[in-house]
Amino acid sequence: MNEIAPFDTRVDPSVLAARLSDERAPDIVEALNDEAPEVAAAILLGLPTERAIEVLDQPELDCAADIIEMLPRDRVAGYLSGMSADRVTDVFREIEEPGRSDLRARLDAETRGAVDRLSAYGEETVGSLMTTEFVTVPGTWTVGQTLEHIRHVEKTRETIYAIFVLDPRTRALTKAVPLRRLISGDPSDNVLSVAPGRRPLAVSPTASREEAARLISKYDLLALPVVDAVGHVIGIVTVDDMIDAMIEKQTQDVQRFGGMEALPEPYMDIGFFTMIRKRAGWLCALFLSEMLTASAMQGFEGELEKAIVLTLFIPLIMSSGGNSGSQATSLLIRALALHQIRLRDWWRVALRELPTGIVLGAILGVIAVIRIVAWQKFGLYDYGEHWPLVAATVGAALVGIVTFGSLAGSMLPFLLQRIGFDPATASAPFVATLVDVTGLVIYFSVALLILRGTLL
């Protein structure tokens, strides 16, 4: 729509700030993300304070921690106190000591207390994602009183999607009233008259982010209350925070599935050595495991010398096992993540993948046999006098390897979940490596079976 074109960076930051100050905060964020942190900080200082706070509050701002550390200390306290506590907590996680303690000391008492509480929760928990700004009213209030209260707090609470009604005595959450139902009520009636019949859904601060995401998407919620052990509301997870968390998780999942550690920042912002580190770890681990293929082939050295024709098909056969495994893994990662399948269903999946693998392997086997026969008959290549047996070996090995690939690939996510990992830790290269070594053993075993007495 009306997004901002990149601008000439030689222009004075205060000029840029003036040009940006009328834009929407997310657009300002995009413009700042294209700048070095020191330029971004200078631009931010040129914006009206309210605008600057709005910009710093956006989780999409890439180098927020760096920018905040560069701001003059007398200005930074004002900015931080205006930001939402959950965002300050996220930013603080990326600031090294002693900078963090210094900044923490500059917060007003209320924000500092909220940040301290939020930082106690692990990064993957609901507690670290929740907003501490929400609206509660006692169950003794009327609809009119509640509306009047909202009019007062509307300016400071950006996220009024629902009003939480508390038990007047215990202050525990009893109902959640959507804003639109509140409007439809009679102002003189009790607020509970417009409340839905059911107890509200809620989540514990120590629950996983995925659990909150699942509840919000399943029940189409705009905000999910977070309650402590005695039922007091301590925060809410809003749908927009949840979407940000979902997008982040999706990126991590894709990167992990690609066979590397997830990157903490966008591709272009990652330093060269961080990039190497995030990729080299898995690459080396896979390489070391894959070395077993060299050992396996050393073990079959005698066979290799007698029948070099067998080596021609090694890459073809092994890659097929890896590919079918990668398909099965991607299917099961998502089915488990969406709760379409539970851990106890593993045997159902195995019973499906077994025939699926056999049929897929047979299809590839037939193609391979046709190719060998065709090349032999049309004189494109001579596979030796025992070529029909070679063709049979390749075809049969493909059935075995693709079946093994489908089974191994589908069971891996279950195994990971069983031992307490995210099934999405499974990656295509990991499955391929797993299948490669076994694939070689299957291939040479089939060869020994079929070719013994002729080639071998």
Place this chain on the structure above:
Amino acid sequence: MNEIAPFDTRVDPSVLAARLSDERAPDIVEALNDEAPEVAAAILLGLPTERAIEVLDQPELDCAADIIEMLPRDRVAGYLSGMSADRVTDVFREIEEPGRSDLRARLDAETRGAVDRLSAYGEETVGSLMTTEFVTVPGTWTVGQTLEHIRHVEKTRETIYAIFVLDPRTRALTKAVPLRRLISGDPSDNVLSVAPGRRPLAVSPTASREEAARLISKYDLLALPVVDAVGHVIGIVTVDDMIDAMIEKQTQDVQRFGGMEALPEPYMDIGFFTMIRKRAGWLCALFLSEMLTASAMQGFEGELEKAIVLTLFIPLIMSSGGNSGSQATSLLIRALALHQIRLRDWWRVALRELPTGIVLGAILGVIAVIRIVAWQKFGLYDYGEHWPLVAATVGAALVGIVTFGSLAGSMLPFLLQRIGFDPATASAPFVATLVDVTGLVIYFSVALLILRGTLL
């Protein structure tokens, strides 16, 4: 929280319906998804009509089309007219003729008109995702009039997140007022007094779903208006529809990245032959491409016969190229999807991947050389008299292949986007196959260079 445990399927559907009727619609959906469509249809008939409509309205209901086709024709019209038009449109897409025309004829005129309009939009467009229930008021109304209007329509419009203010003359969209701002206004003031200063963000019905998702997540919107060429609001995309679309897209992306066609239904609901078809296509395509490795190896037959020791490292070297390619592809797919990188940045990425690939390849190369030296020195395996040259060949080939893998893997998503495909069509097996053939050629070329005159 209070989700429903699976129940004994031998129980009478009407008993189940009675047990379910007090549950939340998404929980009823989960219970029905565990049943065969005929049982689900029977249970649905036992629910109060309003409950049944709410259940059918959930996109998470797996076999909605089958269930609707099984319902008695005199009941189905009432259900369909109660459902939201966008959901009916989605369900109709899955019903074959003549059933669809028959059902369409039973709709009331208003719903039929809406469904006809919505089905004209392609499945990947905003038009097919939008809700046609929304609230508009002319710009001449007061805050009080608007609130009164909302009180009247609240029952029929489930998705009041914002009120769209229209130009009283042209009926074009001029402002979007969030519900919470409306509450904070003075009832006797004009509705525009509480409107934000900016023109509202809007999207065209022919825009892609991704574009709507990007705007909603970037600007933290609860609803995005869809406007036609003259600025009339024809629908809204709500945040919950968007989340459903995001989750579906994520599943498709993971499955595609795993090297298969995306499945239209959950893993366990897919028929055996559909499953084979969705997987066999890519598997065969990859297999046929990978056959080039056999051709390449046939081309190097002479070298293979002279130096069987070279074959030992083929799987190891090839898989490393595929792994580094898979990493790079996963990085770039996400960076492009999140607009962190644009098409024109391809050369920046290439300039990053080149040194990254060289360093990663060098790390693996050093490991490989150490392994060969160790095995040789400790007498674990004899790589022949020219073993230092073999080690050099393997090490140098790894640098070349990992560099090529990183470059090819990172450029593939750009290429796909350039020729009009979704970059997420790139898959780990696809990249691996791409790299395998070239990898073999690199390996044997390096071998010829280093080993000519000794082994070759």
